[in-house]
Amino acid sequence: MVRPTTDAERRIAEIVRTEGGQVLATLIRRLGSIDLAEDAVQDAVVRALERWPVDGVPDNPGAWLTTTARNAALDRLRREARRTPKEEAAMAGLESDPPEPVDSVVRDDLLRLLFTCCHPALNPDARVALALRTLCGLTTPEIAAAFLVPEATMAQRIVRAKRKIAGANIPYRVPADHELPDRLGAVLAVVYLVFTEAHHSSSSVAPVRVELADEAIRLGRLMVELMPDVPECVGLLALMLATHARRDARTDAAGELVLLADQDRTRWDHDAIAEADTLLTGALRRRDVGPYQLQAAIACLHGTASTWDDTDWHQIAELYGHLEAIAPSVAVAVNRAVAVAEADGAEAGLALLDDIAGAERWHLFHSARGGLLRRLGRTDEAIVAYRAALACDPNPSDRVFLERSVAELSAP
Amino acid sequence: MPMYAALIYDDAEAAEAETTPEQWQEVMATYEAFGEKAGAAGVIAGGEALQPPSTATTIHVQGGQGGDVIATDGPFAETKEALGGFYLLNCADLDEAISWAAQIPGAWLGRVEVRPCIDFSEG
Numbered sequence: 001m002v003r004p005t006t007d008a009e010r011r012i013a014e015i016v017r018t019e020g021g022q023v024l025a026t027l028i029r030r031l032g033s034i035d036l037a038e039d040a041v042q043d044a045v046v047r048a049l050e051r052w053p054v055d056g057v058p059d060n061p062g063a064w065l066t067t068t069a070r071n072a073a074l075d076r077l078r079r080e081a082r083r084t085p086k087e088e089a090a091m092a093g094l095e096s097d098p099p100e101p102v103d104s105v106v107r108d109d110l111l112r113l114l115f116t117c118c119h120p121a122l123n124p125d126a127r128v129a130l131a132l133r134t135l136c137g138l139t140t141p142e143i144a145a146a147f148l149v150p151e152a153t154m155a156q157r158i159v160r161a162k163r164k165i166a167g168a169n170i171p172y173r174v175p176a177d178h179e180l181p182d183r184l185g186a187v188l189a190v191v192y193l194v195f196t197e198a199h200h201s202s203s204s205v206a207p208v209r210v211e212l213a214d215e216a217i218r219l220g221r222l223m224v225e226l227m228p229d230v231p232e233c234v235g236l237l238a239l240m241l242a243t244h245a246r247r248d249a250r251t252d253a254a255g256e257l258v259l260l261a262d263q264d265r266t267r268w269d270h271d272a273i274a275e276a277d278t279l280l281t282g283a284l285r286r287r288d289v290g291p292y293q294l295q296a297a298i299a300c301l302h303g304t305a306s307t308w309d310d311t312d313w314h315q316i317a318e319l320y321g322h323l324e325a326i327a328p329s330v331a332v333a334v335n336r337a338v339a340v341a342e343a344d345g346a347e348a349g350l351a352l353l354d355d356i357a358g359a360e361r362w363h364l365f366h367s368a369r370g371g372l373l374r375r376l377g378r379t380d381e382a383i384v385a386y387r388a389a390l391a392c393d394p395n396p397s398d399r400v401f402l403e404r405s406v407a408e409l410s411a412p
Numbered sequence: 413m414p415m416y417a418a419l420i421y422d423d424a425e426a427a428e429a430e431t432t433p434e435q436w437q438e439v440m441a442t443y444e445a446f447g448e449k450a451g452a453a454g455v456i457a458g459g460e461a462l463q464p465p466s467t468a469t470t471i472h473v474q475g476g477q478g479g480d481v482i483a484t485d486g487p488f489a490e491t492k493e494a495l496g497g498f499y500l501l502n503c504a505d506l507d508e509a510i511s512w513a514a515q516i517p518g519a520w521l522g523r524v525e526v527r528p529c530i531d532f533s534e535g
Contacts (some may be wrong), residue, residue, distance in 0.1 A: 084535070121506055168528045169414045171505035179507070 002089045009055045014266070016045050018136040021064040021222070024134055025109035027069050028116075031173055034134070034162050036073060036284040043072035062106070084365045110135070111226045114174050118187040119170050126161035126196075127190045129154060134217045135222065146212045147197065166381050182234055184227075186235050188292065195240050213244050224279075234283035235293030242276035242299035245269040257397040271302035291327040294319050313343035330359045346372045361393035367402060374409065383409050415457060415529040416509040418499045421521025422466045423492045442517045450501070455512055459499035493522055502527070 020041065027037035044065045058064040077083065077091045117130040128147075132138045138146075144154035175183040179219065195216035220237035227233045249263035258264075277300045283293055298319050305311035320336030323337060333356045341349020350372045359365035366389035373382035386406045427494075450456045465487040474480045475535070487494055496518065503509040506526070515526045 119506075121510070168526075169505045171507050175507070 012052050016060050020137040021135045022062050022106050023065045025113040026066055029092055029109050040069040040073035045071035051373050090153050097398050110163040116172050118190045121187050122161050129158050131190055135326050230287045231283040231288045232290040234279050235296045238276040238280040239292050239296035239299055241272045242303045245272035256400050278299055294323045317343045324341050334365050341372055346375045359389050363389040379409050415501050416501045417527045418501055418513045419525040420497045420518030421493045422496045424496050429505050440516055448470050455501050459501040461497035465494040
């Protein structure tokens with residue numbers, strides 16, 4: 001046998017990762033068990049690593065992997081001396097059913113898997129882990145590293161979730177229309193959680209962990225591919241693309257956080273912003289606006305503005321107003337106040353900030369107040385606000401910014 | 413078909429103190445309506461309403477099988493919300509079980525825990 005070069009192995013690994021989710025999704029439906037399906041797909045991958053360097057990569061690697069995994073599952077089941085009724089049913093299904101996957105079926109299988117992984121009866125942390133593992137093809141150690149938890153903890157979380165899916169009979173199907181709004185919300189939340197974990201980790205020193213954000217966008221693309229007619233799916237992808245487009249400008253050479261106002265806009269990924277803008281325009285045409293589309297609209301307005309001062313602050317303030325009406329939160333209220341400060345002056349923004357209840361423990365609230373007070377020349381009050389922000393235990397990069405602001409204002 | 417136990421937890425004593433007879437009748441009527449609907453759908457495989465936890469006796473046999481029988485007054489765990497009753501529901505999957513459980517008055521008067529039963533016919 002020709003020994004595969006590392007390059008070939010890497011290429012195969014990439015194909016497997018791209019096709020793996022589909023293959024697994026189909027196998028889970030046909031076997032009725034995530035564990036059995038994972039074993040079978042693993043067998044197929046081992047076969048691919050043996051065969052593809054010799055025979056070349058097949059024209060349709062997904063179909064090849066699905067057929068090989070099906071045969072591997074049958075072999076495994078036939079070897080079992082004593083089969084459970086479920087395994088008997090799985091075997092009968094595999095033997096009778098022609099193996100060739102059809103595109104529309106593959107699509108439905110992926111959608112089923114997405115909804116099963118994000119089922120509300122599963123622990124939210126487990127939903128994220130399952131989605132990354134089954135749909136993005138990440139390994140348990142990779143997921144553990146991304147979320148900064150011990151590998152054993154993550155493994156336990158996944159095992160428990162899979163056990164619950166099997167034990168409680170969590171169905172492998174796309175929810176009915178009347179259930180869809182709630183269930184879709186859970187799916188979107190999982191994807192967005194992966195993304196925000198990448199961007200706002202308070203536990204990590206680096207402000208952006210790019211890999212996890214890439215996985216979130218990958219999930220977002222898959223979601224849009226599967227549900228192109230759902231505006232909030234498209235809105236979420238647009239939001240992630242437009243936000244992620246600014247990643248290179250968010251930190252300076254020393255790794256310190258750079259505020260949006262001070263970012264070098266030539267370092268933004270303008271292709272990604274353009275893609276987000278196009279996606280969002282299409283979604284908004286359906287006139288079914290939700291929180292993700294509103295946030296995407298805000299991110300796109302920032303992304304397409306040539307400077308901070310050139311930004312359409314009136315429209316951003318208005319969008320935050322809509323967002324506050326349908327999805328009120330302290331963060332939205334603070335952001336709206338900041339936008340109003342840009343549109344109508346610092347006084348107006350500060351008045352809104354001071355009306356927000358329940359934000360005292362959030363460092364970005366005090367940080368925003370500090371910024372507006374500073375602009376109004378109320379230096380002493382600004383220092384007090386920045387100190388209050390520091391007392392809220394901000395993440396390391398925000399801490400650096402706040403300490404620097406206090407130092408600048410305290411200088412004679 | 414999988415069977416699920418829908419275990420109804422509520423604070424029966426507080427409910428009794430705060431509920432007027434008319435409200436109580438309404439609750440009972442809602443339970444009856446649920447029983448008729450789920451019964452007609454062939455979902456209910458059994459169920460009972462339990463007397464309050466103050467009527468409970470907890471049994472423990474000390475020293476293994478055949479050991480000393482110790483009976484104590486009251487439920488095993490003294491918590492405000494206690495098991496007040498249960499249904500056994502035949503449902504195709506968890507989603508179906510959740511949708512039925514959400515129609516049990518205990519789900520809004522207290523909470524309902526849905527647990528799959530073990531099917532010993534499956535290896």
